[in-house]
Amino acid sequence: MKKEEIPQHEGALSKLTREMVYAVDNAGNYTTDLSSGWEVKATALNVAWQDIEQRIAAARQKVLNKEASPLLFFMELRLMDPGIVSAYTGFWKWQVKRHLKPAIFNKLSEKKLARYAAAFNVSVTELKTMEVHEG
Amino acid sequence: MKVNFEHLQAAHCENGVTTNLLATIGIRNMTEPLVFGIGSGLFFIYIPLLKINNGPAIAFRTQPGLIFKRTCKSLGIPVTRKKFSSRQDAEKFLLQCLEKGHPVGCQVGVYYLSYFPKEYRFHFNAHNLIVYGKEGDNFLVSDPVMETVTTLSAYELERVRFAKGPLAPRGQIYYPKEKKEVSDDRIRHAIVTGIKRNVRDMLYIPGNFAGVSGIAYTGKKIKKWRDKLGLHKAGLYLAQLVRMQEEIGTGGGGFRYIYGAFLQQAHAFHPNDALLDISRTFTQAGDRWRTAAVQAAGIYKGRIGSQEDFNIMGDYLIEIAEIEKKAFKALSKIKWHT
Numbered sequence: 001m002k003k004e005e006i007p008q009h010e011g012a013l014s015k016l017t018r019e020m021v022y023a024v025d026n027a028g029n030y031t032t033d034l035s036s037g038w039e040v041k042a043t044a045l046n047v048a049w050q051d052i053e054q055r056i057a058a059a060r061q062k063v064l065n066k067e068a069s070p071l072l073f074f075m076e077l078r079l080m081d082p083g084i085v086s087a088y089t090g091f092w093k094w095q096v097k098r099h100l101k102p103a104i105f106n107k108l109s110e111k112k113l114a115r116y117a118a119a120f121n122v123s124v125t126e127l128k129t130m131e132v133h134e135g
Numbered sequence: 136m137k138v139n140f141e142h143l144q145a146a147h148c149e150n151g152v153t154t155n156l157l158a159t160i161g162i163r164n165m166t167e168p169l170v171f172g173i174g175s176g177l178f179f180i181y182i183p184l185l186k187i188n189n190g191p192a193i194a195f196r197t198q199p200g201l202i203f204k205r206t207c208k209s210l211g212i213p214v215t216r217k218k219f220s221s222r223q224d225a226e227k228f229l230l231q232c233l234e235k236g237h238p239v240g241c242q243v244g245v246y247y248l249s250y251f252p253k254e255y256r257f258h259f260n261a262h263n264l265i266v267y268g269k270e271g272d273n274f275l276v277s278d279p280v281m282e283t284v285t286t287l288s289a290y291e292l293e294r295v296r297f298a299k300g301p302l303a304p305r306g307q308i309y310y311p312k313e314k315k316e317v318s319d320d321r322i323r324h325a326i327v328t329g330i331k332r333n334v335r336d337m338l339y340i341p342g343n344f345a346g347v348s349g350i351a352y353t354g355k356k357i358k359k360w361r362d363k364l365g366l367h368k369a370g371l372y373l374a375q376l377v378r379m380q381e382e383i384g385t386g387g388g389g390f391r392y393i394y395g396a397f398l399q400q401a402h403a404f405h406p407n408d409a410l411l412d413i414s415r416t417f418t419q420a421g422d423r424w425r426t427a428a429v430q431a432a433g434i435y436k437g438r439i440g441s442q443e444d445f446n447i448m449g450d451y452l453i454e455i456a457e458i459e460k461k462a463f464k465a466l467s468k469i470k471w472h473t
Binding site: 015016020029035051079080 | 144145146168190252253254255257258280282283299303370374377381382387388395396415421422425428431
């Protein structure tokens with residue numbers, strides 16, 4: 001890539017910083033410059049987030065249909081898989097998967113629910129109702 | 136409390152932390168490309184059965200932590216590295232380091248990294264930053280991918296140092312132990328070690344999903360994605376490939392440009408013009424990666440999406456594999472005078 005070809009598009013990162021990019025100058029020597037972003041990768045990130053939003057909405061619907069426990073919704077909301085939930089809560093991965101069933105989730109003690117609530121950074125009430133109030 | 140420290144921006148966090156920490160012990164002739172090359176940073180791997188964020192697990196660089204470790208070892212610099220099970224101990228040790236005048240590297244997770252924009256906060260636990268002081272409740276933080284320094288409160292720093300999940304940092308702290316002179320001769324040797332190790336990793340790693348053969352393997356897989364995953368999901372997979380290739384930290388073209396810069400800088404230590412030629416080949420590889428990214432973007436934007444478009448995409452990677460193979464073969468044939 002030539003130095004003058006370094007893209008200067010808008011991206012999610014532009015709010016925070018420009019990033020350093022390597023490119024060659026007219027004499028063919030490598031140099032660095034700052035880039036505010038590249039539309040190709042900005043779109044890649046957008047596409048990923050659209051998918052996440054869809055997964056969150058689908059999870060919410062599944063919980064409302066009683067096909068899954070609120071755990072599924074919060075896992076999608078917090079971008080966590082059972083492995084990460086297990087690491088934050090101390091439950092085993094198989095327990096986390098079991099707790100995805102509404103009947104089993106509904107019988108969990110307040111103490112266990114509190115562990116999930118802490119991992120998702122919400123209150124137990126928010127955990128049960130999927131109503132999250134974030135500042 | 137503030138330790139003498141100069142923030143220099145880098146493309147990649149681990150390169151930047153390494154370069155900036157080495158500067159704190161008086162080694163000022165190290166640059167990001169030299170650190171990357173000596174640490175044999177260039178790589179490619181696609182792990183088919185592993186999923187990250189519901190997409191393919193692809194990396195364009197070597198395993199996190201290795202660049203710092205290998206570079207310091209090659210330059211003969213002893214390193215202190217510590218992990219903690221207790222959060223209190225982790226903070227105590229950090230404060231002790233700062234009191235002794237050591238800025239330190241910290242491995243952190245980005246999910247709770249408050250100064251990052253929300254769109255970048257995934258559960259990725261191998262980000263690196265430098266802590267170089269504390270003022271009031273705030274730690275002074277140099278994140279090398281940023282233009283300027285920033286701060287984190289004690290609570291925020293603790294939370295990212297103890298992020299959980301794959302590659303959990305467990306409070307990891309690392310820094311070069313003492314001031315040390317590094318001779319040009321030592322750097323010359325380190326460059327050769329770094330290049331030879333990178334040749335080995337890219338050309339001779341067993342299996343077909345890593346190194347240059349991994350790039351061709353991914354190209355062949357991509358051609359099947361449309362049928363296997365459906366157009367929508369195949370597009371998401373390509374978007375993930377592009378993010379791994381171009382997102383903050385690669386310097387563009389999946390680290391291939393940084394490697395090209397490294398070979399040019401290596402030429403100053405080993406005046407063999409083959410290095411300049413091979414550097415151009417890496418520039419060509421990086422350019423090809425970016426052309427492929429544009430093709431991928433056409434697919435995930437929904438502008439194109441026929442099987443032919445996926446074939447073109449796959450063929451780009453197969454072509455890149457050939458270019459990089461040629462480059463590493465040429466590197467393996469260089470006669471070094473050390």
